Amino acid sequence: MSLDYYETLEINRNATDADIKKAYRRLALKFHPSSNTKPGSYEKFIQLGEAYDVLSDLRKKATYDKFGVEGLKGGIPAEFGSGGAWSSKYAYHGNPEKTFKQFFGGDNPFADFYTSDTPLQFGNLQPVVVKTQDSPIERDLHLSLDDLFHGCTKKIKISRRVMNDDGHTSSIKDKILTIDVKSGWKEGTRIIFSKEGDQGPNNIPADIVFIVREKSHPLFVRQHNDLIYKVKISLGMALTGFSVDVQTLDGRLLTIPISDIVHPTYKKELSGEGMPLSQDPSKRGNLIITFDIQFPVSLSTERKHLIKQALDFIQ
Known part of the structure; x- marks a missing residue:
């Protein structure tokens, strides 16, 4: 039994080129082996490829319409030609996947059927979606x-x-x-x-x-891996010495004697009493004690004289 290309694509002989494309699009997706594994579906897929290959080509279609499959594949009967059979005999290449990809274009034949909102589905075949x-x-x-x-x-x-x-x-x-x-x-x-x-x-x-x-801390300011602790002291303490008690973050009480003269830029640094190092928590930064020297707001004449005498004695 001869293959009827129009019947294969489920269209009539008056179908336009657009009708042929529409029919092939619908049926090729339906019978594609990735979406239809029923017996006979692949044979149908091959027939669809051949039918579209013929009917989408004006010369092949004209020959088929006039002489049928026999004339298309075997040559035009002798009575219609001056030199016997038509020399250009048609033979389908037999690769329906090639026809399928040529029709849809590219390596992703389903790209035309993808929208950003809803991917269309054809049987069990899913379009290739590039997710971001x-x-x-x-x-x-x-x-x-x-x-x-x-x-x-x-x-x-x-x-x-x-x-x-x-x-x-x-x-x-x-x-x-x-x-x-x-x-x-x-x-x-x-x-x-x-x-x-x-x-x-x-x-x-x-x-x-x-x-x-x-978060801010009531006692310490962090500076990289160091902890800064500020102490308010009087001018007398700055000149005569004192000790500072510091409650550490790990619950220890440090008593630090200060015997140096505390000038405005003076700092006392204790190695290894700062923050743990994230790369090696067994190592720690430093504790740096800074001082806010509280100068007297006012002095009586007598006290000024006494302080002057004391400073002159130091010099």
Whole structure:
């Protein structure tokens, strides 16, 4: 039984070129081996390729319309030609995938059927979707100096959109993210939770990024890995000596004697009493004690005279 190309494409002989393309588009997708594994579907896919190959070409179509499959493949009958059979016999190349890709164009024949909102589906065949990742979601993580000194664990609840099992609808669900704060972390440290943002059918979820923000402390100011401790002293203490008590972040009480003359730029530095180093918490920065010298607001004439005498004696 001869192959009827019009019947194969389910169109009539008056079909236009647009009708032929539309019919092939619909049926080729329906019987493509990736979407239809029923017995006989691949044979149908081959027939569709051959039918389209003939009917989409004006010369082949004209020959087929006038002489049928026999005339197209075997040559024009002798009574219609001056030199016997037509020399240009048609033979389908037999590669329906080649026809399919030539029709749709490129290596992704389903690109024309993809929209940014909804990918169309043909049977079980899914279009190739190039997903892009959403921009990172950044949130501040406020930590005390004690948290950053000792390290701690923070649990943060987030609400995000997740895809349901059907792959098309979504819902809002809560999730607990656990952050293990390491000793010595600094302001600006970034903790990244990969792909924990909102899910969607056509996107890669965003990363959630927490950025360490250091809270102020009543006693210490952090400077890199060092701790700055400021003490108010009188002018008399600055000149005659004194001791400073410092309650450390790890609960120790340090008593530091100051026997030097404390001038306005004087600092007392204690090695290894600062913040732990994040790379090696066994090592620490320094504790730097600075001084705010409280000068008297006013002095009587007598006291000025006494101070002058004392300073003259020192010189």
